[in-house]
Amino acid sequence: xxxxxxxxxxxxxxxxxxxxGDPDLADASDAVLVELRKRLGGVFQITELADxxxxxxxxASEVAQRYAQGTDSSWAIDAAFARYAQQAADFAGGRxxxxxxED
Numbered sequence: 001x002x003x004x005x006x007x008x009x010x011x012x013x014x015x016x017x018x019x020x021g022d023p024d025l026a027d028a029s030d031a032v033l034v035e036l037r038k039r040l041g042g043v044f045q046i047t048e049l050a051d052x053x054x055x056x057x058x059x060a061s062e063v064a065q066r067y068a069q070g071t072d073s074s075w076a077i078d079a080a081f082a083r084y085a086q087q088a089a090d091f092a093g094g095r096x097x098x099x100x101x102e103d
Contacts, residue, residue: 005046014078022071024071025067025075026076026079027068028071029079029083030067030080031064032076032077032081035060036080049084049088057077
């Protein structure tokens with residue numbers, strides 16, 4: 001079952017807002033972003049990113065805890081997903097692009 005993209009985007013944006021001004025969480029978010037790039041590669045769809053998120057983020061928690069130990073690393077994880085979502089092939093201006101089949 002696919003993870004709802006709209007729900008994921010809301011969660012990720014909330015995380016992004018929490019990371020601002022916290023250098024430890026920002027560093028943790030950067031580290032998770034690097035790992036996301038390794039896992040999904042260059043070209044991906046926003047649904048793929050949401051599904052990866054929905055499968056669980058234990059791996060990301062381990063990465064984030066190296067930089068923001070003792071804090072709520074879920075904010076750093078969500079912020080990393082929010083930043084990476086902007087690079088999705090079907091992401092435009094904060095929402096998923098939908099393409100209609102042209103005959």
